Amino acid sequence: MNWDQIEGKWKQFKGSAKQQWGKLTDDDLDRIDGNKDVLAGRLQEQYGIEKEEAHRQIDDWIAGRTKH
Template sequence: MNWNQIEGNWKQFKGKALAQWGKLTDDELDQIEGRQTELAGLIQERYGKTEEEAKREIDDWMGRI
């Protein structure tokens, strides 16, 4: 699966993202509309991760869904 597929079907994947990163809100996930860079920024902000850690988490998540 690639990010374009996730972004194109964000409403379907949003719940899975919320389950993975529970500190993010439904409204925040609606606002980013599946944009990977913005998701990484939210993960950094809420979880105190570096940009590299956030991107790695997203890649790992993509591999599992």
Template sequence: MNWDIIQGKWKQLKGSVKEKWGELTDDEIDQIDGNKDKLAGKLQEKYGWAKDKADAEIDEYFRDRG
């Protein structure tokens, strides 16, 4: 899915993002606001992943949403 579309639909996607990555708080999800880099950073912080792992997880998850 295109990240412009994700940003536009972020309010609708927040629940599924929270379900997928439950370590993220509601406030963090609000702060991410559809920004892929912010989401990757938070996943790195919460799950201890390297940037490439976080990016791969994000790409895989949102590929199925399109």
């Protein structure tokens, strides 16, 4: 699975993202709207992590989606 697939079906993946990153609010998830850079930015803000770490977490999350 790649980000384009997640972006196109963001509404289906919002619950999984919320489960992965519990600090994200429903408003955050609506604002993200499938945009990977916005997700990374929200993770940086909510979790106090660097951009590279946010993208690593997102990539790990994407990899986990391909196993299902």
